[in-house]
Amino acid sequence: MKVLFKVSEVIDKIKQGKKLLLAGDENLLRQLPAGQWIAGTIPYFMAEEGGLETREHLFVNELPSYISNIKITKYSAGTVANVYNDAPPNGFSIIIIPAFSPTHFAFALNAPQFPNFATSQLIGWISGVHLDEINRQKPKIANGETLEILDDGAIVMHVELPENKYADLNIINIFTQGAGDTITFPADGFKATDAEINGEKVNFADYLTAKKIDTRLPLVANYCGAMINTSIQGIDQQQKQVTFYAPVFKGIEYKIAAPIDDYITAFMKQLPQEDTGQIFFSCNCILNYVYSNLAGKKTGEIMGPITFGEIAYQLLNQTLAYISIKDLA
Amino acid sequence: MNPSNISDQTLKDLICKDLDVEFEFLALKILLSRLRLKAKSDSTPNAINNSIAELRKLFDRFANLPALQKDLQKIMESER
Numbered sequence: 001m002k003v004l005f006k007v008s009e010v011i012d013k014i015k016q017g018k019k020l021l022l023a024g025d026e027n028l029l030r031q032l033p034a035g036q037w038i039a040g041t042i043p044y045f046m047a048e049e050g051g052l053e054t055r056e057h058l059f060v061n062e063l064p065s066y067i068s069n070i071k072i073t074k075y076s077a078g079t080v081a082n083v084y085n086d087a088p089p090n091g092f093s094i095i096i097i098p099a100f101s102p103t104h105f106a107f108a109l110n111a112p113q114f115p116n117f118a119t120s121q122l123i124g125w126i127s128g129v130h131l132d133e134i135n136r137q138k139p140k141i142a143n144g145e146t147l148e149i150l151d152d153g154a155i156v157m158h159v160e161l162p163e164n165k166y167a168d169l170n171i172i173n174i175f176t177q178g179a180g181d182t183i184t185f186p187a188d189g190f191k192a193t194d195a196e197i198n199g200e201k202v203n204f205a206d207y208l209t210a211k212k213i214d215t216r217l218p219l220v221a222n223y224c225g226a227m228i229n230t231s232i233q234g235i236d237q238q239q240k241q242v243t244f245y246a247p248v249f250k251g252i253e254y255k256i257a258a259p260i261d262d263y264i265t266a267f268m269k270q271l272p273q274e275d276t277g278q279i280f281f282s283c284n285c286i287l288n289y290v291y292s293n294l295a296g297k298k299t300g301e302i303m304g305p306i307t308f309g310e311i312a313y314q315l316l317n318q319t320l321a322y323i324s325i326k327d328l329a
Numbered sequence: 330m331n332p333s334n335i336s337d338q339t340l341k342d343l344i345c346k347d348l349d350v351e352f353e354f355l356a357l358k359i360l361l362s363r364l365r366l367k368a369k370s371d372s373t374p375n376a377i378n379n380s381i382a383e384l385r386k387l388f389d390r391f392a393n394l395p396a397l398q399k400d401l402q403k404i405m406e407s408e409r
Contacts, residue, residue: 089390118360119387166394170355223362225351251366313359328393 003303004047004057007031013062014144019070021094021157021281022142023127023305024058029142029149037144038072038155040096040127044289044306046282051294051306053130059305061281064325069160072145077106080114080154087120088160092167092323094281095124098139099308101152108315109188109247118313121169123323124156125283126309131290139308164328171312172302172320173227174266175257177220183254192248193241205240208232216291218318219244219254230254231287231317245287245308246315263292267299267320276301282322283307291318330401332388339408340381344368350403354396360387 005013007028013020014035022029022039029039043053063070073086080103087093097104104126111117129137138151161167183204184196195204208215218229233243248254260266282304288294289306302322312321342348344364352358364380391397 112363116386117363117383118356119383119390121356168394168396224358224365226355226358226362228359249366251369313356329395 001301001303002048003059003061004045004054005060006057010058010060013060019063019067019157020144021061021063022058022144025055026137026140026149027055028058029140032144032147034147035144036070036072038094038096038157039142039144040098040125040155040305041140042128042305042307043130044286046284046294046299046303046306048303050296050298051289052296061304063159064280066162066165067159071158072143073156073158074143074148074150075103075154075156077102077152080107081110082115083154083156084114084116084118084120084122086156087122087158090163090166091158091160092121092123092169093156093158095122095154095156095311096141097124097126097154097311098141098151099126099128100139103152103154104309105190107154107311108190108309111314112249121167121323122311122313123169123281123321124311125305125307125321126311126315128286128308131286161325165325166328168324168326169312170272170322170324171226171310171316172267172270172272172322173229173318174260174263174270175218175220175229175318176227177222177255178217178258180256183219183256184252185248185250188247188249190247191241191243193239203240204242205235205237208235208242209237213256214259216287217257217259219248220257221252221254228316229257229318231285246317260292263288263294264297264299271300271302278324278326279322280325282320283310284320285310285318287318288320330398330405332385332392332401335388335401335404336408337381339404340384341377343404343407344377344380344384345372348407350407352400352403354391354394354400356387356391357397357400360384
C-alpha cells in the first residue's frame with residue numbers, strides 16, 4: 001500500500017475533499033491548500049520500503065470514504081483537558097502535539113487527571129524534527145482547515161464512525177520488565193533526582209551510573225498487564241539528575257526493561273494475530289528507529305510516522321501505537 | 330454481558346484488592362491501573378465511589394466492543 005506521496009498528489013487529494021492525516025516536512029505542509037486535514041512535522045517514517053527519512057514526500061493516512069463526520073479542534077495547554085470530553089460517542093480521536101511545547105508537557109503530566117480519561121479512544125503522536133536539527137528547528141503541528149502552523153498546542157481530528165463499525169486501539173511494546181530492582185519516584189515529572197530502589201532512597205543518576213544501566217532500555221511499568229515505557233533522555237552528572245522523554249509518576253513501580261537482542265524479531269512476534277490490513281493508523285517511536293536501526297527494515301505491513309512520543313490515551317515512549325477500524329458483529 | 334449486572338462491591342474489590350485478572354482492553358488496563366494508584370493514596374468511600382463511577386463510564390461507553398465484553402465476563406467470573 002502506497003503511503004508516501006508527493007505534495008502535488010496530496011494537493012489533489014485535498015481538492016477532492018479527502019479527509020487526511022498527514023506527516024512530513026514543514027516546507028511541504030506549507031504548500032498545501034485548506035481542507036479536511038491535520039498534520040505534524042517529522043522526516044522519519046516506516047513506509048512500504050521500510051524505515052526511511054525523506055523531506056520530499058508526505059505520509060498520508062486517508063480516512064475511509066464511509067466516514068462522513070469529522071471535527072478538527074485546536075487545543076492549547078490550558079484547554080487540552082477537554083480532549084476526551086469532545087470525542088464522538090462511537091469513534092476515535094487523533095491528536096498531534098509538538099515536542100517540547102508547553103502543551104506536550106501539560107498533556108504528558110496531566111492527561112490521567114483529565115475529565116473522562118480513557119473513556120474515549122485517543123491515539124496520536126508527538127511531532128518532531130530531523131535529529132540533526134533538534135536545537136535549530138521547532139516541531140510543528142498544522143490545522144488544515146485554517147492553515148495555521150503552530151509550535152504549541154494540540155490539533156485533534158475527532159472521527160465519528162458509522163454504527164456498524166468500531167475502533168480498536170492497542171499498542172505493541174517489545175519491552176517487558178526486567179528482573180532487577182523496583183524503582184519508584186517521589187514526584188511526577190520529566191526529571192528525577194531521587195528515587196527509591198526497593199524502598200531505599202538513592203540518587204537516581206548515581207544509581208544508573210553505578211549499575212552501568214544501558215539507558216537505551218526504558219523504565220517499564222505494569223499497568224494491569226499493559227507494559228508502559230518511560231524512556232531515559234540523559235543523565236546530568238553535575239546536577240545529579242535524570243531526564244526522561246515522558247514523565248515518571250509518583251507511586252508507579254518501574255523496572256528497567258529486559259534487554260532485547262533483535263527489535264524486528266521481537267516486534268514480529270508481537271504483531272496482532274488479526275488481519276493487520278485493518279490497521280488504519282499507527283506510529284512508532286524515534287528511539288526504536290534509532291536504537292534498533294530500523295532504517296531500511298520493515299515492521300511487517302505496519303507503516304506510519306516515526307515520532308517523538310506516542311499517545312494511546314496517555315503519552316508513551318518506545319512503543320508502537322495503532323488503531324484498527326473493525327465491523328461490529 | 331450487561332455491565333450493570335456487575336455489583337459496586339465487585340468493582341470496589343477490583344480497584345482496592347489488586348485482583349489479578351488478565352484483561353484485554355487497553356483502556357481498561359490503563360484506567361484501572363490509575364484508579365488503583367489513586368486508591369492507595371485516598372481510600373475514603375467518596376474517592377472509591379468516584380473511581381467506581383469512572384469504571385462504569387468506561388463500561389457504558391465501550392460496552393459493545395468485543396475486547397471489553399471479554400473483560401466484563403472475567404470480572405463477572407471473579408465475583409463467584
